[in-house]
Amino acid sequence: MKPEKTKDxxxxxxxxxxALLKPVKLHSPSDFPYHNRELSWMDFNSRVLEEAFEKDNxxxxxxxxxxxxxxxxxxxxxxxxxxxxxxxxxxxxxxxxSGMTPVQQFEKLTEKIHEFSKKQYSCLHHSIIPALKxxxxxxxxxxxxxxxxxxxxxxxxxxxxxxxxxxxxxxTSRPFPLLANKSLNIAVRLLKDGEDIxxxxxxxxxxxxFFEVKSDTGRDFVLLEDIITSxxxxxxxxxxxxxxxxxxxxxxxxxxxDEDADxxxxxxxxxxxxxxxGDPVRLEILSKCDKALKKFLVDMLDVxxxxxxxxxGPIDLTFFSKFGGIDGLDELRFKPIIPVNPPADFFxxxxxxEAIREKDRMVHHPYESFDSVIKFINQAAxxxxxxxxxxxxxxxxxxxxxxxxxxxxxxxxxxxTVLVELKARFDEENxxxxxxxxxxxxCHVIYGLAxxxxxxxxxxxxxxxxxxxxxxxxxxxxxxxxxxxxxYTDIGMFTCDEKFGEDASSLFxxxxxYSTPPVxxxxxxxxxxxxxxxxxxxxxETENARAGLPSGITAKxxxxxxxxxxxxxxxxxxxxxxxxLIVRGICCLVPGIKGxxxxxxxxxxxxxxxxxxxxxxxxxxxxxxxxxxxxxWMQRNLDKRVELVFxxxxxxxxxxxxxxxxxxxxxxxxxxxxxxxxSYELLDRRGKKVHNCQREFSEExxxxxSAKKDIVREERQFIPLTGDSFKKGPAENK
Numbered sequence: 001m002k003p004e005k006t007k008d009x010x011x012x013x014x015x016x017x018x019a020l021l022k023p024v025k026l027h028s029p030s031d032f033p034y035h036n037r038e039l040s041w042m043d044f045n046s047r048v049l050e051e052a053f054e055k056d057n058x059x060x061x062x063x064x065x066x067x068x069x070x071x072x073x074x075x076x077x078x079x080x081x082x083x084x085x086x087x088x089x090x091x092x093x094x095x096x097x098s099g100m101t102p103v104q105q106f107e108k109l110t111e112k113i114h115e116f117s118k119k120q121y122s123c124l125h126h127s128i129i130p131a132l133k134x135x136x137x138x139x140x141x142x143x144x145x146x147x148x149x150x151x152x153x154x155x156x157x158x159x160x161x162x163x164x165x166x167x168x169x170x171x172t173s174r175p176f177p178l179l180a181n182k183s184l185n186i187a188v189r190l191l192k193d194g195e196d197i198x199x200x201x202x203x204x205x206x207x208x209x210f211f212e213v214k215s216d217t218g219r220d221f222v223l224l225e226d227i228i229t230s231x232x233x234x235x236x237x238x239x240x241x242x243x244x245x246x247x248x249x250x251x252x253x254x255x256x257x258d259e260d261a262d263x264x265x266x267x268x269x270x271x272x273x274x275x276x277x278g279d280p281v282r283l284e285i286l287s288k289c290d291k292a293l294k295k296f297l298v299d300m301l302d303v304x305x306x307x308x309x310x311x312x313g314p315i316d317l318t319f320f321s322k323f324g325g326i327d328g329l330d331e332l333r334f335k336p337i338i339p340v341n342p343p344a345d346f347f348x349x350x351x352x353x354e355a356i357r358e359k360d361r362m363v364h365h366p367y368e369s370f371d372s373v374i375k376f377i378n379q380a381a382x383x384x385x386x387x388x389x390x391x392x393x394x395x396x397x398x399x400x401x402x403x404x405x406x407x408x409x410x411x412x413x414x415x416x417t418v419l420v421e422l423k424a425r426f427d428e429e430n431x432x433x434x435x436x437x438x439x440x441x442x443c444h445v446i447y448g449l450a451x452x453x454x455x456x457x458x459x460x461x462x463x464x465x466x467x468x469x470x471x472x473x474x475x476x477x478x479x480x481x482x483x484x485x486x487x488y489t490d491i492g493m494f495t496c497d498e499k500f501g502e503d504a505s506s507l508f509x510x511x512x513x514y515s516t517p518p519v520x521x522x523x524x525x526x527x528x529x530x531x532x533x534x535x536x537x538x539x540x541e542t543e544n545a546r547a548g549l550p551s552g553i554t555a556k557x558x559x560x561x562x563x564x565x566x567x568x569x570x571x572x573x574x575x576x577x578x579x580x581l582i583v584r585g586i587c588c589l590v591p592g593i594k595g596x597x598x599x600x601x602x603x604x605x606x607x608x609x610x611x612x613x614x615x616x617x618x619x620x621x622x623x624x625x626x627x628x629x630x631x632x633w634m635q636r637n638l639d640k641r642v643e644l645v646f647x648x649x650x651x652x653x654x655x656x657x658x659x660x661x662x663x664x665x666x667x668x669x670x671x672x673x674x675x676x677x678x679s680y681e682l683l684d685r686r687g688k689k690v691h692n693c694q695r696e697f698s699e700e701x702x703x704x705x706s707a708k709k710d711i712v713r714e715e716r717q718f719i720p721l722t723g724d725s726f727k728k729g730p731a732e733n734k
Contacts, residue, residue, distance in 0.1 A: 032570055033590035033597065035678045036098035037561055038080055038105060042112050044585045045072050047606050047672055047680055049116070052123050059131045060324045060332040061608070066123060067321035073113070074182060074250060074318065079425070081109060082252035082281045097563050097588070110306045121312045135332060136218025139210070142230040149213040149220065156211055157227055164204045165228065167235045171197060176300040181251040181276050184316050186229060187293050190239035198296050201235065203228060203246070209319035221323075223314055243290035247297055248315050252278035255428070265432060265447055268422050272429055284309045284316070334608045337698045339486070343368035344704035348712055352376050353383075353463065353496075356472055360650040361494040364660065365478065366609065367701035370485035373459075373492060374401045376474055380461040381409035387469075388415035388462040390508045392454055392642075395427045396434060397483040403434055410442040419446040419511055421454045446512050449642065452527065454511060456630050456644035457492075460504040471501030475646050477613040477628055488612040489694070491628055491660075493648065497522075500646070511642065526631060526643035531564070533645070534633070537618045537625075538568040544621050545575040552619035554661055556582040558612065560589050560602075561634040573599040582664060583674075584611045592676040604680060607670035609694050615661060616645070626657050660697070667693035 051057060052065035087094065087102040095101055100108070132138065145153060167188075168177045177200060179185055184203040189196055203225050210221045225246050232241055253275045255268070283303045285294060287310040298308065324333070342349075343363045349355035352375055363372050378401075380386045389409050396402060410416040420435040422428055439445045448454050457476040462469060478490030499521040507525060509515040517528040524533040538553065545551040553572065560566065560581060566589045569579060579600045581589070591600040605611050616627045629645030631637040648657050669692040672680040 032567060033593055034098050035588045035590055036100055037586055037588055038109055040586045040588055045069050047604060049119060051606060053127055058332050058334055059135060060329060061334050062128055063320045064324035067318050069120060070317035077250045077282050078253035082254055085281060117309055117311060138220050140220050140222055142226055152213050153222055153227055157231055165201060168200045170199060179249055181253060184248050187245050187247055187297055189243040189290060189293050190236055191242050192239055196292060210323060243293055245286050245289040245293045246315050248284045249280045249301060250282040252281050268428050282307055282309060284311060286313050287311060337366060339366050339369035340701045340705045341369035341371050343372050344708045346372055347705060347708040352379050353472060356494045356496050360653055362653045363492045365485045365490045367697045370482050373474060377402060377405040381405045381412060385464045386414055386461055387464055390417045390460040392419045392456055392458055393480055394421045394424050394455055395479040395481050397481050401482055402480045406443060407441040416443040417512060418443050419454050421448045423448055423453050452640060452642055454642040456642050458644055460508060470496055472496045473500055473504050477630060488610050491613045522647055524645040526641055527639050530631060530643055530645060531638040535568060538572055541577045541618055542572040542575045545577045550619050550622040551577045553577060553579040554617040556615040557632045558584050559586040559632045559634050561586055562638060565633045570596050573597045590678060591674055602674035604672045605667060605670045607694050626654055663696055664693045666691040
């Protein structure tokens with residue numbers, strides 16, 4: 001008979017985990033295999049670029065994948081590359097967890113990024129542009145336009161572009177202008193009295209990057225910078241234009257925030273202004289750029305040779321994201337995944353609270369509509385029996401229905417408490433605006449916690465029922481963002497389980513006040529207990545394997561970086577624990593090494609939708625446990641953020657959750673396997689049924705809703721009575 005689990009037993013187990021979980025600081029790759037984080041991120045972006053090369057993908061989706069790689073790279077430079085450059089000056093001899101100094105990292109990174117940049121433009125010019133032409137979509141130079149098209153372009157320039165342009169001369173009285181981060185500009189070399197002078201023209205970001213001109217043979221487009229350069233002489237009428245070249249700078253954009261400031265909101269607003277003035281970390285210019293212009297830009301921006309990226313053009317491929325969405329060409333895009341609404345779990349219920357009282361409910365986005373979450377908060381805002389709503393917000397949309405519902409709740413007299421994380425990178429300005437609006441409406445707004453980011457996803461609704469209080473919760477793996485919920489895969493669970501309710505109240509008390517972090521009933525919360533929980537679960541699997549008991553780990557995360565978790569996974573592998581990891585992005589663990597990680601397989605799924613959910617399954621001696629939540633296996637998630645991981649305990653939802661992972665592991669269309677040399681390769685499809693997990697989830701959602709509708713029809717079906725019916729006995733009629 002197994003010993004009864006007591007608090008003392010639990011304490012002993014935690015002490016054991018804490019003892020084994022010694023801080024790990026790697027000093028060389030020989031400590032154990034650990035792939036450099038930044039190089040692993042570049043591997044991830046390369047997997048996205050492979051989708052742009054993939055000829056089986058619709059051409060406008062390939063265009064979008066290319067744009068995503070460019071946008072990803074922009075952010076990578078602004079934060080990660082900038083960080084490496086900063087450490088080169090501040091801590092030149094300090095080694096990272098892969099054993100590399102900042103100088104070594106920078107050298108390897110720049111080499112890899114330069115090679116990657118070449119592949120981007122090779123993809124564009126040798127693969128995508130020819131594919132677009134096959135569908136009669138063309139980008140034309142000014143000299144390629146017909147007379148009618150040229151007239152159209154000239155009229156567009158005169159009416160819309162010219163009034164916006166501001167040529168900026170650079171001389172002894174007019175210094176080089178402070179150019180906005182990521183802005184596209186044109187450097188111009190002019191001749192005056194036999195001497196070179198220079199000027200800069202900013203390509204206005206407020207005007208679309210491409211202009212469509214009428215065509216009888218398809219659809220033709222002209223780039224904005226080509227239109228401007230064709231009319232440069234009108235901006236510099238007194239000078240002779242010698243040369244011009246588009247260029248773009250990327251700046252260090254990592255905010256340096258004093259969290260001890262009297263007013264965090266004001267401090268972040270001040271820091272945001274510095275973002276546009278950060279030091280340049282990349283200069284993009286055309287490879288055919290005039291030598292004098294190139295020297296002028298290098299001198300003015302003070303960039304090294306490694307920071308210069310010469311490309312064949314056009315500069316800044318992110319505009320292809322909008323081009324991929326142009327009207328009238330749906331046949332050149334993926335068939336859209338349309339969420340079912342309502343989700344099967346809520347079909348037949350007008351009252352969300354009634355549905356949740358019956359049993360725990362689960363929604364899988366975007367296959368099932370995010371409207372179920374919005375409806376939950378909307379109903380709480382209007383319900384006279386709801387006393388309070390508490391919610392965390394990390395990233396929300398620009399016109400958020402969630403915010404609107406919270407404001408309505410406050411106006412209706414509810415006690416509304418919202419933690420708006422002002423430090424959500426690149427969403428700071430948006431979140432500041434929402435925080436101010438919520439406060440104005442009467443909500444109690446918390447700006448996050450000093451030294452921590454609040455990244456957990458939770459809503460708590462406190463409702464009065466029959467003179468008692470009942471707490472309803474939504475907990476999820478993704479943000480309360482109705483826009484990203486259309487193309488990020490995430491899972492949310494609704495419950496009114498009292499133990500979860502107690503945990504939620506305790507969590508909000510910690511976030512909003514001075515409460516001591518409690519011992520939670522069910523939730524696992526960072527930064528106080530999540531690291532030790534994961535350590536305990538991995539160690540448990542290791543010990544089960546050694547004892548001959550069923551063991552195994554399956555985890556789906558966005559990133560796997562934490563050295564301590566990686567070490568424990570290696571130990572589990574050595575003990576024989578079969579481990580399958582679905583890691584979309586960065587993976588510092590190296591699988592398949594004999595004697596270390598031969599029992600670990602790492603998969604990455606890159607497809608039509610962005611995989612975002614975090615799921616953790618532990619075999620647990622044959623009594624499987626499954627958890628979901630907001631945390632990746634990274635130091636920042638385990639130690640520097642408020643994160644929430646929760647168990648799935650309802651039997652139906654457990655089976656459904658296991659099924660989600662099972663479907664993902666069958667995928668052969670979007671899946672790549674990481675090899676022991678850290679490279680990735682697509683699964684061999686030969687002789688296999690081509691499973692696309694994202695499409696299959698969409699079909700499953702439709703079937704589940706259809707099945708629920710059929711059940712309701714059967715329940716409501718009227719059976720007419722005939723004379724024969726009366727002749728049968730009661731048992732027969734039944």
